[in-house]
Amino acid sequence: MTRPDRRVKPRNLSESNAEIIEQFIDSLWLEKGLSKHTLSAYRTDLSKFAEFLKVNQGASELCDIQGGDINHYLAQRYEQGFSERSTARFLSSLRAFFKWLHEQQMREDNPLSLIHNPKLSKPLPKVISEAQVQDLLEAPLYEEDSVQLRDKAMLELLYASGLRVSELIGLSLNQVSLQQGLIRVTGKGNKERLVPMGELAIEWINEFLRKGRPDLLKGRSDILFPSSRGTMMTRQTFWHRIKYYAQKANIDSRILSPHTLRHAFATHLLNHGADLRAVQMLLGHSDLSTTQIYTHIATERLQKLVTEHHPRG
Incomplete structure (x- = not known):
């Protein structure tokens, strides 16, 4: 089984955030055997959120974020026109990350406890006449x-x-x-x-x-x-x-x-x-x-x- 690729740290990502993300990705790969595509999606979601934290007020480290930081980021995503499905995927990545932090005894509380996924409308199938x-x-x-x-x-x-x-x-x-x-x-x-x-x-x-x-x-x-x-x-x-x-x-x-x-x-x-x-x-x-x-x-x-x-x- 091939180890997932380590990515070069994005310019706006701190060393600590980059390292914690890679530790999380490695854990997913070892324990769940997820595909490279899925692991890449997790990495992208968390890296973009970490970049947002660095340039905005509030927590700068992923391990320290609070519910307000997440809500602020969700508001920005809404203003930028991200789809509900994309936001739901981001929240899913974040939930998996905080579950892992809890398992690693790196965090006891869950800042996502009061944040719910957006309600997704089912796409209508296209029908020919x-x-x-x-x-x-x-x-x-x-x-x-x-x-x-x-x-x-x-x-x-x-x-x-x-x-x-x-x-x-x-x-x-x-x-x-x-x-x-x-x-x-x-x-x-x-x-x-x-x-x-x-x-x-x-x-x-x-x-x-x-x-x-x-x-x-x-x-x-x-x-x-x-x-x-x-x-x-x-x-x-x-x-x-x-x-x-x-x-x-x-x-x-x-x-x-x-x-x-x-x-x-x-x-x-x-x-x-x-x-x-x-x-x-x-x-x-x-x-x-x-x-x-x-x-x-x-x-x-x-x-x-x-x-x-x-x-x-």
Whole structure:
């Protein structure tokens, strides 16, 4: 295991602050095995705060700071336009640092005890329209092409079922009942759920099983949608395939994500009057609040429609 890089002390950072930060970083590396990227984030957060302390009134050493010093720094971050998520990360770094100070018996009190993380709003997933979904589903040229026939079946199934990409690429033949039109999915936390497929998805899976899958298999396998090498496809490969078809369908890649069709599945169902709890079950969400994010998207879209088309909008 490689020791984390020691960084050159920033110009505005005292020797004592630089040393205590590196001792903390070394401790994180030894005890938790955190990545270089994570350790670098901790170091940056603490170093910038230490630089702030040096040029402002109050404590000059990280070990001596009080709640007022932290509030002063948070106020400056707010004035400079730092995001709530960035500030929450800084406070998380500082909490870890003071927990370490306490463990090292270098500090008994906690100046963060009365300071709370900013409330983070959940970012709304970007959703493509029903017309864009239709264009995406029609992009594969599946005639005489086993790979594009597979992709066509996968896209149809993804939009019809709302599966996670990891659930889709991991499907085996014994999880799918074309006769009953159901998929048995093992989702997060090893929780099983039954998901209906829809007639079009069933038709395209049947077509792929007859004409495409035998060409892709290099041996015996129960993977429903094998890669061109006959093995299980990776998430990255499927994501590249989606971007390829989005480009063919002239869909802006900025509104795409690996879960584009899952988000579209949920939002379009709600737009057409589906019950929120039913959508929750189909998506495999354990908490209804996770599903409720889609109601905000549906509401925004309805408001936009009223504004654009109502005579008094």
